Amino acid sequence: MNDADQNESAALPRFEPTDEGVYSIETVVQITRTPRHQIAVYCRHGIIAPVIAPEREGWWFDHEAIRELRRIESLRVDYGLSVEGLRVVAELFREVERLREEVRTLRRS
C-alpha cells in the first residue's frame, strides 16, 4: 500500500476477529433473543454444542454455536420445523460443509 492508500485505510472502520471469546448462556439469550429453554432443548438434542470449560460452571458458547443457533432458530420460526426436523437439518448443513471442504481439497491435488 502506498501513502495515499494508508491514509484512506486509516479512516475506514476496522473489524478485528475475536476468536477466543466464549459467551455465557445469559449473554447468548440476549444476543440471539432465543429463550433459554429453547437453547437447552437444542443442546439436549445435540443441535448445538456448548464449549466445555471445566474451570467454569454453566454453559458457554462460541461464535460458531451462536451462528448455528441463529440459523436453526430462524428455521424453526419461519418454517415451523420440529426439533427432530431441525436436528436433521443441522446435520445436513454440517455434512454439506464437510463435503465442500473435501471436494475443494481433492480438486487441489
Place this chain on the structure above:
Amino acid sequence: MPVEFRDYYATLGVAREATDDDIKRAYRKLARRYHPDVAKDKKNSEEKFKEINEANEVLSDPVKRKRYDELGAHWQDEGPGHPPPGWDGAGAREPHGGQAREFHFTGTGFSDFFEQFFGGGSRYGFGSGEHEFGAEGRAAGRRGADIEAEILVTLDEAMHGTMRALSLQAFDPRTGQAETHSFQVRIPAGAMEGRRIRVPGKGEPGDGGAPAGDLYLQVRFAAHPDFRARGADLYHDVDLAPWEAVLGTTVVAPSFEGAIKVRVPPATQQGAQMRVRGHGLPKGRSGERGDLYVVTNIQMPEQLSEKEKRLWEELSRTSQFKPPEHS
C-alpha cells in the same frame, strides 16, 4: 448492474480446449512469475497475480469452468452485464419469497465479474427469526439476515495476517436504493481455510428498526504455485527421475523461510512424503505451526538415446526386481 467480462483463458494464455494439466501448468508458470514475493514490479504484479488466481479458481474447477463457458457463449447475445436466461446470479436470496436483495462485494480478492457470477456457494441470508414484539404483541421488526461471503486469501497473507479493505454494496430492487459500506477486516495470521470471520452488523438491514444481521467472511485459500494446503499443513510436489528415487538424492523445496534441502532416501516409492516439521502454516495464536510435506512424483523418461536404451535393457536383464502385483 453492467459488469465487464473477464477472459480467463487469455489471462492464463491457454486455448479454450485446454486440458486440466495445461491449465495447471500455465497457472504455475504465471503465478511464479507474478508472485508478490519474487516479482520485480511489485505494485503491478499484485493486480496481475490476483487476475491469474481468479482465472485459475474458475478454470481449474470443472463446475465453474462449465458455467463460465456457457456464460461466455451467451455474453454477446444479451448485451454486457446481462446473464443468460435461467441464470442464477450470486445475489442474496430471501428465503421467505420476498424479492431478492443484491449484494455486491469488492475487495474480497475477486473481481466484480467473479462476485456476480461465481461468488461464494453460500451467499444467502437466513432470516434470523428474531421477532421484536411491541406492547400489542405484534411483531414490530425483524433482525436482518446474516450474509455469508467468501474472501480469497493467499497463503502468504494467511501466514502473516493481513488487513483487507472491503466494500459492500447492497442494492434493494424494490426501492432502487443502493447503499455502500466500506470497511477493513483483519485476517489474522494462522487463519485457516474455512474459518469464518464475523463482521457484526454488516449483514442485511433489519426491518422496522430491528438491528442488521452479521456478515460472515469465509476464508478461502487461493491456489499457490508451490504449495497445497490442508489445514495447517503444506504439501509441495517434486518430480524425480527414476534413478533418483532408486538411489536417493537431495532436493530443494521452497518454504516460507526460504529454500530447504530435503533428503530423499534410496528406494523411495512413488508418492512417498518427506515431512519437514514446523514449516507449515501457523496454527492459530499459539505460535505452533503445521508441517511441510514434500511429495515425490517419479517421472519416466520419454525419449531415450541408443545408449540409454541399451542400459535400460541391460538393467531389465540383470535386475531381480519384480513389481508386487506381477504374476
